[in-house]
Amino acid sequence: MTTFLRRSFLRTAGGLAGALSVSPWLLAADGGGDEAADVVIIGGSLGGCAAAIGALRRGLRVVMTEETEWIGGQLTSQIVPPDEHAYIETRGANASYRQFRTDIRDHYRQHFPLTEAAKQQPNLNPGGGSVSRLCHEPRVALAVLNQTLAPYVESGKLKLFLQHVPVQAEMEGDRVASVAVRSLKSGEERTLTAPYFIDATELGDLLPLTGTEYVTGAEAKADTHELHAAETADPANQQAFTVCFPLQYVAGQDFVGDKPADYDFWRDYVPELTPPWSGKLLDLSYSSPRDLKPKKLGFDPTGAATAGTLNLWNYRRIVNAANFVPGTYEGSVTLVNWPQNDYVLGNLVDVSEAEKQKHIRQAKQLSLSLFYWLQTECPRADGGAGFPGLRLLPEMVGTEDGMAMYPYVREARRILAEFTVTELHVGAEQRAQIVGKKEPNMKGAPFADSVGVGSYHIDLHPSSGGDNYIDFASLPFQIPLGSLIPRRVENLIPACKNIGTTHLSNGCYRLHPVEWGIGEAAGCLVSYALEKKLSPRAVRNTPEKLADFQRSLTAEGIEIAWA
Structure with missing residues (x-):
């Protein structure tokens, strides 16, 4: 990455919103002590953030916990840009959601060096991905959510405990009396009490703890x-879950590293599905969702058209380098949430913690194997194989390995x-x-x-x-x-x-x-x-x-x- 890109990440996560995420947010995340509020929200998912916004806007005192280091769920820790309907710019969603989308665009205009042409786009799509009218980086969504909630943190109306998970619930008849949460960093537990509890976890974790059917x-x-x-x-x-990851392409470079541990398994893996899958999972063919017939996809990280079919590179592209002043990015970035890294060999719900973590590890190996396959074996239009100029972007997702913090559920x-x-x-x-x-x-x-x-x-x-x-x-x-x-x-x-x-x-x-x-x-x-x-x-x-x-x-x- 260029020096500027690293600085832009620092501004995105470490400017006003990011500073708030380091100061009051982390103060709330550490230490001991029980907490009481009008409502306790377990899970800082996208739904959890919206629940907090609705409750805080109406004057309630809110405690919210989140398992990962980032609030925002689908958009942030799972790094999936919005999947939306065709009318989203004008109707078919809450005003607060459309304001959130506007704030994301404004964040780019204020903090990123857009080209003059991009600045003039009223409905700016920073990545230009075809899946959505607003494809963007996960850290920008995080910054906007933090900034939206920051006044409530400063006033004490909202307390957020990051890297905390629910471990126990106390019931009084058909009512939840309290929920105990544990810090994944320190192991300390605290008890949260409120008249109401909201389950905004990705897997519905409060339901078994409270005996809710x-x-x-x-x-x-x-x-x-x-x-x-x-x-x-x-x-x-x-349904399959997916460990997503962003890819950047830098022409003329070679970023090929060691082969993933499970690469040989995933390179030859054929999903056992009914009706049958199109063939190997790591391939540019897949089963077309509507008729389940084999369908060819294309992949060209230059963004060029691919032989009459969808170019996967353009599908969930979250950075279109052409929207930014030259030198801002060394190359465009796409988000890999494709049929080729859907994991179907096990579930995350109602299994032991050991089995859950095993499946997450294996799903990550699938995604790492897909990345290596794209670098080394993916068919090219010129008859060659692989695009060694592809690389992972750990700094974009806040992890060491470049994979999302949390699976897309x-x-x-x-x-x-x-x-x-x-x-x-x-x-x-x-x-x-x-x-x-x-x-x-x-x-x-x-x-x-x-x-x-x-x-x-x-x-x-x-x-x-x-x-x-x-x-x-x-x-x-x-x-x-x-x-x-x-x-x-x-x-x-x-x-x-x-x-x-x-x-x-x-x-x-x-x-x-x-x-x-x-x-x-x-x-x-x-x-x-x-x-x-x-x-x-x-x-x-x-x-x-x-x-x-x-x-x-x-x-x-x-x-x-x-x-």
Whole structure:
């Protein structure tokens, strides 16, 4: 990297936002002592951050914990740029989420030497990746989230404990009384108490600790009546997770190092899926998600077009060097979250800690092997093999090996909720069968208790149970409040992929703007319940209170219906 790039990282993570992350944030993360608040948020995921924003905006005192060194989940520690729908610039997401996107663009304009042409782009896309209208570096998302929360840290309204995990919960009947968290640095434990707890962990870690009823994996068609559901339930059949990493290409350089320990295994590995995968995993062919037929992809880190097919380099590119003054970057950067590094040999949910860590290590070996394969064996258009000018960027992701801090998780534990969203509510084909029509402006089932909206196709990656892609159209949908309320436990609210969805409907409720919407609704719900001295269940099931709560959401820029 150039000297300037290293400085830009220092400014991004170590300017105002970064200084705050070193000063009050880390003071909160060390030392002992118990804490009490109006709401405790376990997990600094994207949904957890949105829940904190919603609760803090309404005046609550918040304690939030996070397992890694970075808040932000999908966007930061998992380093995945936003997956969004086509209307995101103007509608179909909360005002706070769209402001967050604006703040990311402004951060680039204020702290990075953009070209004059890039400065003039109202909807600046720093990376120019085709997957999103806003592809950016993970540290920029971290800086913006830190800056958004900084005033609450300074005022004492928010206390954040980084590198802390929940280890125990105390229950009083159907209520959570306290949660104990342990520092991964010191091993010290502290007890957190509050009237309400929000589970914003990536895997739904509070659910087993509190005895909150939940499901995992695939449900049976006889139970959900979903068109694409499996014939038999399989709780261990869960979507692949991925250890992502950024790649930079510097023409004329050779960064090839030692072969990864498991490279020979992964180079020859063929996924055992039904219907069958296209062949070897480390290859430019894969199973097309919609029809599962073998499909050729391209890869050229110069960004050139590749023989009538998608160039993977451009797909999740998070730095387009052409957007910056020459010399800022030695080359463009892409984020590798591809079919070729989806890990299907085991799960992270409801397994022992030893097995969980084994699968994370193996998934990291897969990603390191893919990197080495791209350097040495990937077919080139000129008939040669490999691109030795590819290199990892540890400083961009905050790790020593250049891999993401945390795996990109697509599926978690899901609460048994007052209301469960299924394919019947959001699947385009099944909705057309139910309502007897199919038209361009069809929407998902209307929910009288809606607290948010979203739109994304139902996208399930290959699974640990041997399923190939399950990918089909869905309709613009709403987020029902009932999916955020457990059937029994009274003061625990989910804030991300752990809401009441099915294995299938989770496939369109798991993306960035939807998780933000779920989290913000959770934070606002806790505030409203405390203010009105009602349980979340009573808010949903009392029509006038529900309507009042929904009015308060829309007044704060939260969309609860599609125009």
